[in-house]
Amino acid sequence: MEQRLLRFIDVLRKHDVRVSTAETLDAMQTAAAVGYDDRELLSGALSSALAKTADDKPTFDHCFELFFGLPDRDQSGAKADEAADSTADTGNDAPPEEPAAAPAATDAEVAALLDNPELEPLLNTSEDQLGVALEQAATEANLDDMRFNTQRGLFGRRMQDAMGMQTLERTISALRELETDQGDAAVNWLQARRQYLQSSVRDFVDRRLLMNANYEGRQIREQALRSARLSALERHQLKDVSELVRKLARKIASKHRRRMHRDKRGRLDVGKTLRRSLGHGGVPFKLYWKKVKRDQPELYVLCDISGSVATYSRFLLLFLYSLNDVVPKIRSFVFSNHIAETTELFDNEPPEKAIETAWQKWGLGSSDYRNSLAGFNELCGDRIGHNATIIILGDGRNNYGDPGLEIMQSLYHKARLVLWFNPESQSSWGTGDSEIKRYQTACHAVAECNSLAKLERLIDQLLRTVH
Amino acid sequence: MPQSTNAATAIDALVGKLATQNYIANRQIATTVWLAQQLERPILVEGPPGVGKTELANAVAAMLEQPLVRLQCYEGLDESKAIYDWKYSKQLLYTQVLKEQLGDIMKGATGLKASIERLQEFGDIFYSDIFLEERPLLKALREPAGAVLLIDEVDKSDYEFESLLLETLADFQVSIPEIGTIRAAVKPLIFLTSNNTRDLSDALKRRCLHLYIPFPDQKLESLIVRTRVPEVTAALRDQLVRFVQQLRQLDLKKTPAVSETIDWARALLLMHAEVLTDELVESTLNLLLKFEEDIENTQPELRAMIKQAQE
Numbered sequence: 107m108e109q110r111l112l113r114f115i116d117v118l119r120k121h122d123v124r125v126s127t128a129e130t131l132d133a134m135q136t137a138a139a140v141g142y143d144d145r146e147l148l149s150g151a152l153s154s155a156l157a158k159t160a161d162d163k164p165t166f167d168h169c170f171e172l173f174f175g176l177p178d179r180d181q182s183g184a185k186a187d188e189a190a191d192s193t194a195d196t197g198n199d200a201p202p203e204e205p206a207a208a209p210a211a212t213d214a215e216v217a218a219l220l221d222n223p224e225l226e227p228l229l230n231t232s233e234d235q236l237g238v239a240l241e242q243a244a245t246e247a248n249l250d251d252m253r254f255n256t257q258r259g260l261f262g263r264r265m266q267d268a269m270g271m272q273t274l275e276r277t278i279s280a281l282r283e284l285e286t287d288q289g290d291a292a293v294n295w296l297q298a299r300r301q302y303l304q305s306s307v308r309d310f311v312d313r314r315l316l317m318n319a320n321y322e323g324r325q326i327r328e329q330a331l332r333s334a335r336l337s338a339l340e341r342h343q344l345k346d347v348s349e350l351v352r353k354l355a356r357k358i359a360s361k362h363r364r365r366m367h368r369d370k371r372g373r374l375d376v377g378k379t380l381r382r383s384l385g386h387g388g389v390p391f392k393l394y395w396k397k398v399k400r401d402q403p404e405l406y407v408l409c410d411i412s413g414s415v416a417t418y419s420r421f422l423l424l425f426l427y428s429l430n431d432v433v434p435k436i437r438s439f440v441f442s443n444h445i446a447e448t449t450e451l452f453d454n455e456p457p458e459k460a461i462e463t464a465w466q467k468w469g470l471g472s473s474d475y476r477n478s479l480a481g482f483n484e485l486c487g488d489r490i491g492h493n494a495t496i497i498i499l500g501d502g503r504n505n506y507g508d509p510g511l512e513i514m515q516s517l518y519h520k521a522r523l524v525l526w527f528n529p530e531s532q533s534s535w536g537t538g539d540s541e542i543k544r545y546q547t548a549c550h551a552v553a554e555c556n557s558l559a560k561l562e563r564l565i566d567q568l569l570r571t572v573h
Numbered sequence: 574m575p576q577s578t579n580a581a582t583a584i585d586a587l588v589g590k591l592a593t594q595n596y597i598a599n600r601q602i603a604t605t606v607w608l609a610q611q612l613e614r615p616i617l618v619e620g621p622p623g624v625g626k627t628e629l630a631n632a633v634a635a636m637l638e639q640p641l642v643r644l645q646c647y648e649g650l651d652e653s654k655a656i657y658d659w660k661y662s663k664q665l666l667y668t669q670v671l672k673e674q675l676g677d678i679m680k681g682a683t684g685l686k687a688s689i690e691r692l693q694e695f696g697d698i699f700y701s702d703i704f705l706e707e708r709p710l711l712k713a714l715r716e717p718a719g720a721v722l723l724i725d726e727v728d729k730s731d732y733e734f735e736s737l738l739l740e741t742l743a744d745f746q747v748s749i750p751e752i753g754t755i756r757a758a759v760k761p762l763i764f765l766t767s768n769n770t771r772d773l774s775d776a777l778k779r780r781c782l783h784l785y786i787p788f789p790d791q792k793l794e795s796l797i798v799r800t801r802v803p804e805v806t807a808a809l810r811d812q813l814v815r816f817v818q819q820l821r822q823l824d825l826k827k828t829p830a831v832s833e834t835i836d837w838a839r840a841l842l843l844m845h846a847e848v849l850t851d852e853l854v855e856s857t858l859n860l861l862l863k864f865e866e867d868i869e870n871t872q873p874e875l876r877a878m879i880k881q882a883q884e
Contacts, residue, residue, distance in 0.1 A: 128780075132614070136612065139608065140577060141577035144578075144581055147580060147581055150600060151608055154608060154783050154784055155782055155783075158779075158783040159783070160620075389666065389669060393661055
């Protein structure tokens with residue numbers, strides 16, 4: 107059973123539930139404490155030992171269902187009773203029920219044929235043992251190599267071979283040749299048994315395909331999404347990307363969180379404590395601590411939400427707001443022909459909804475960088491200082507208008523860092539109405555940013571410099 | 574087979590015992606608590622606010638007849654407030670006293686070397702138990718008959734505080750550099766609660782069993798109200814629970830929690846209500862919904878919901 111549990115944990119991992127070795131040991135202890143018989147109890151107990159976030163719980167339930175998803179105990183119990191009443195009829199397509207126990211074989215020859223050690227694991231009626239046998243056969247048949255729907259038959263065959271189904275076949279034909287009543291009864295029983303086993307194998311293979319194929323498919327999809335140009339995404343992919351963004355954000359967050367916090371209280375201020383103690387005759391009643399003063403870095407994000415750049419803005423904002431516990435205070439702005447602050451909107455609403463609202467409210471109109479920059483300068487120009495990092499996301503296409511370079515320059519001189527993320531590929535910078543080459547002179551860095559992979563790298567670097 | 578049966582009986586018994594403490598637990602909750610006792614693991618309890626996370630720790634403490642030691646987390650909480658601190662003022666006073674006593678101690682010692690040897694013999698009580706100020710974690714570990722330790726809203730604490738907790742969570746001990754390691758006499762049962770305002774570290778999660786308490790379903794919530802406010806008539810109880818369950822389906826800024834259902838039931842009781850009526854709901858809705866916008870947004874659907882609740 108332990109092997110089975112390990113396989114289950116493997117499946118959980120493939121479904122993105124993070125299970126550490128320590129937790130694996132926990133799960134073993136847990137299972138040992140509650141036993142394997144009560145499925146509901148086992149599920150509840152393992153869930154508390156293995157699925158450690160609210161998001162993981164449904165995934166866990168799903169995997170548990172797939173993996174331990176044998177028929178309900180009550181149901182199978184009832185079926186077994188039925189089967190005991192009337193000999194199992196094996197002709198129809200309905201999932202065959204587990205045959206009743208072996209008919210008593212008093213005939214020496216029949217008993218001798220049935221008493222075959224190779225046959226024993228196949229005839230053992232306990233579900234657990236069957237599970238173990240299936241697992242073993244799966245390992246022998248390299249079932250994890252199965253990728254496609256069409257391979258089901260092949261792997262099913264291999265599984266059956268590995269389980270020693272041929273021995274069963276041989277025994278059946280040997281029994282038939284005996285041509286005795288007891289022999290026929292045994293044949294009937296073995297045939298029912300064979301059908302039951304075959305259907306168990308089929309179910310097992312199907313479930314395994316479901317578990318593995320999902321995982322493989324998802325991995326490939328995520329890889330593709332990460333390097334795809336964001337503007338090329340279809341509407342229905344947005345949800346997947348949002349999830350991926352959140353996943354990437356979590357990864358980056360855990361990397362940077364550690365460095366963010368440092369001593370806040372500081373050490374005992376000996377000088378001050380002694381000085382103040384003079385008033386009490388040198389008895390230091392009150393202690394003074396050195397305060398560590400740290401400037402809170404500020405992040406200003408300006409996103410162009412006109413036309414094709416909008417998709418990128420969407421993901422930049424989503425990314426940054428998914429990082430809310432490592433990124434310092436963000437003030438966000440969106441612009442097309444004038445600027446609007448969205449900080450409050452994002453503070454109050456979940457990112458996706460906030461983005462939709464911002465889009466509907468301010469997304470119309472063609473880009474006017476000068477007007478937007480001037481607006482920004484008016485709103486928070488005074489506050490930009492040596493803590494401020496400004497990120498502008500836009501293509502720098504200003505419809506041949508005044509780019510407002512002098513405003514950018516004044517920001518550039520005041521702020522600690524001015525970054526420009528440009529979704530256009532480098533080759534098209536400066537062509538047509540693109541002013542990006544001119545803006546480049548007033549930025550610390552201009553980076554091409556047109557896929558999630560690039561966005562991830564940029565934000566990683568950004569966090570390294572900001573803290 | 575007997576193993577599962579044993580576990581199942583123990584868990585059912587636990588549900589019953591918690592019920593005598595007025596805490597209605599579902600099987601998942603009882604299973605996790607039982608496992609925590611068996612495996613000696615802390616429990617990390619998550620769930621929306623007001624579903625009884627803190628209450629669970631209270632009930633378990635009362636059930637085990639052990640003291641509940643509570644540590645409320647907040648930003649900036651550090652070891653001197655959570656684990657231990659030195660009684661600085663007393664230590665400083667002690668040095669003053671020592672200064673006066675020094676003459677007696679040093680009597681007869683001549684030369685620097687002899688004095689230092691004499692000082693060595695003199696016990697070092699500056700950093701000792703006498704001046705140790707116990708904070709919740711240490712207190713829970715030192716409780717002679719065991720205790721239930723509740724670390725409330727651990728997500729509000731800083732990231733590095735989580736690391737401080739790890740030693741206690743994994744090995745039931747704390748290390749004080751000046752004294753050494755203090756182990757728990759009796760391992761306390763530890764509950765951590767989190768409202769998920771931020772992701773907790775994997776290291777912390779790894780050491781805990783995880784329990785997610787969702788909003789209860791109608792049956793369970795009805796049972797909770799019955800236990801908490803037994804005076805409410807059955808008819809009213811069913812109606813008000815059904816109404817709250819419907820409210821939770823709406824998009825609200827703050828979804829009403831179980832604690833709010835109970836408050837509402839109490840309020841309705843005070844108003845001698847027998848059944849839900851439109852006026853009654855409208856005049857008491859602010860007990861359930863804490864934001865003006867939420868109240869406004871539900872207005873259009875209010876009548877229909879009350880009607881459905883009355884059926």
